[in-house]
Amino acid sequence: MAMTLTLDQILAALEKTDTLDGLQTATEALRTFLGVAHIVYHWVDSAGDQYGCGTYSPEWRSRYLDQNYLRVDPVVSGCFQRFHPVDWKRLDWSSKAARALLTEAIDHGVGNQGFTVPIRGPNGQFALFTVNDNCTDDAWQAFTQANRRDLILIAHYFNQKALEFEPGRTPEVAQALSPREIDAMTLLAIGYNRAQVADSLSISEHTLRVYIESARFKLGAMNTTHAVARALSRGLIVV
Amino acid sequence: MAMTLTLDQILAALEKTDTLDGLQTATEALRTFLGVAHIVYHWVDSAGDQYGCGTYSPEWRSRYLDQNYLRVDPVVSGCFQRFHPVDWKRLDWSSKAARALLTEAIDHGVGNQGFTVPIRGPNGQFALFTVNDNCTDDAWQAFTQANRRDLILIAHYFNQKALEFEPGRTPEVAQALSPREIDAMTLLAIGYNRAQVADSLSISEHTLRVYIESARFKLGAMNTTHAVARALSRGLIVV
DNA sequence: TTCCAACTCCCCAATTATGGTGAGGCCCCG
DNA sequence: CGGGGCCTCACCATAATTGGGGAGTTGGAA
Known part of the structure; x- marks a missing residue:
């Protein structure tokens, strides 16, 4: 042939x-x-x-x-x-x-x-x-x-x-993180703890928690480490 | 021309x-x-x-x-x-x-x-x-x-x-993690807490801590979240 | 204009993670 | 056959994170 x-x-x-x-x-x-x-x-x-x-x-x-x-x-x-x-x-x-x-x-x-x-x-x-x-x-x-x-x-x-x-590839996309949430995830990913992150962002630690929790919710994560891992592997943050 | x-x-x-x-x-x-x-x-x-x-x-x-x-x-x-x-x-x-x-x-x-x-x-x-x-x-x-x-x-x-x-894009050769350390990092990255990870790996939580700490040391990370983030971005684990 | 999402701040108590220290057995490589 | 890395286990005390509440401002979109 x-x-x-x-x-x-x-x-x-x-x-x-x-x-x-x-x-x-x-x-x-x-x-x-x-x-x-x-x-x-x-x-x-x-x-x-x-x-x-x-x-x-x-x-x-x-x-x-x-x-x-x-x-x-x-x-x-x-x-x-x-x-x-x-x-x-x-x-x-x-x-x-x-x-x-x-x-x-x-x-x-x-x-x-x-x-x-x-x-x-x-x-x-x-x-x-x-x-x-x-x-x-x-x-x-x-x-x-x-x-x-x-x-x-x-x-x-x-x-x-x-x-x-790929099924269901699009729906998850909608949940982007807000700028502050991205800031929080990024700083956590480079090793800062909450006090340091809050300090870097010049906000109270209480406020920071709101961001972390909303990011966690948006990412469907069970804890902070999970949220950071997801944000990383979805390319939402870069370290 | x-x-x-x-x-x-x-x-x-x-x-x-x-x-x-x-x-x-x-x-x-x-x-x-x-x-x-x-x-x-x-x-x-x-x-x-x-x-x-x-x-x-x-x-x-x-x-x-x-x-x-x-x-x-x-x-x-x-x-x-x-x-x-x-x-x-x-x-x-x-x-x-x-x-x-x-x-x-x-x-x-x-x-x-x-x-x-x-x-x-x-x-x-x-x-x-x-x-x-x-x-x-x-x-x-x-x-x-x-x-x-x-x-x-x-x-x-x-x-x-x-x-x-890009400067620093081919950084220090990533120090390899041991199999157990990879297991630990991977399970942490998918959202498990220490108790769950230890359970999944069928080891005590104390032992698990040793892995997490040695992984953290090898990765030069300040905390668990940092270690997982580094392991991810260096491609040592895939989540 | 009205609504909503994002940003900011606060308390208390429970849960979880971490730091420091120590120790025994196994296997591989020189 | 000894050193080194890996795997496994333990205690104690402290530091950090999380859960569950509530509340006010702002700026852009319907």
Whole structure:
């Protein structure tokens, strides 16, 4: 079968997709198009849920979830700290857990080469788009250099599509924090206690409490630490 | 002068840029290349700091900063809640302040059409990449449709460059937390109090305290909330 | 104009977190 | 085989946070 698929066609197909299964199909098509072993789109959810579509074997996928490899995967933590796409070779595999993960992944047919594009959306949404293959370093570098831009674009479109499917993504957005609440959360996040925060904001500690409590309410948080964590992971404050 | 500039050349120039002025130059070149009135890259910092390079008039730029228009600009708030690029016409201009802003912007030569790409980086970094022009709706739609992908890519490269200039963005190598410390931080970040965390981990609350304190020490944090915030923003835990 | 959200201030009592100190067992690496 | 990090447990006293009340001002939106 001749290769007639183009990037344009794939992106157009993505735009027309109206089910999650559509993403799965697009992923398969993409693999053929790019000529790599695997393509994975992986949404790392703030609630610890994960959604992904891709071409990894079901065994590996469930193994990854069961073992909570998310916690030790250098691809996840490495990409979380970076903006630009990353070649797996450039990540930190020094920890034993990480090396064990890699070995096991290769055993599951993941391939020895990988390239992952981090993607971020509103409310601290974070996702990964990965391609990988089994080949030499040189071949892989040539591939990633040649396709870098397309991969960035594809990752972008995948995420856009995935966000459209996300249920209840919009309602939470409405609850923005007021300026004072943001101030309070920010100062708490940098380690100030209530007395220090109140002092920094030149308000009474009593007033501060009102802000903290209303922020907690808006964020659906059970306590201050929770509220700050949510504000952070939703990108409402930055430290 | 013939138009010989290509997207490749601009992106290559961006990659070679090694000063902030370089971004300014690239912005100007880009305007010529795309044939629009203005190009602006705008980094919106949560602390209220803003960095931008672009082709808006200095008057408008300082006016925008002085008046703290960031707080009322529908482009900013609208893009903050979206993942995909946005045409200014699709934003919410219903508030009086927003309409006043738009009128004033047009008076300052900003143009009646705009298209903005939101971009997000690690640690909640948020930036905008905007093109705008003075033309009809039809012409503008044709332009944005034709250049959408390039604009996404350019925005991406601009942000990558800008992040490289950011001081202290590649800070001390985050000291890793032990598995138990990660457990503790994670459970605290999802709102559990110490009793609940200890219960979840099936350890005594006394033991838990040891983890929290050692995590706090490793993270250089002043209190639990601070420690959780740091663990989150360093990507050591994902909530 | 009227309403609402945001900002500001206050008390009391109960609950929770923290600081300081100490100690035993386990496993890995040099 | 010893040092170091990790996991586990405990007490005491103090500091900090939280829950549940109530109340007045202001500025923008319907």
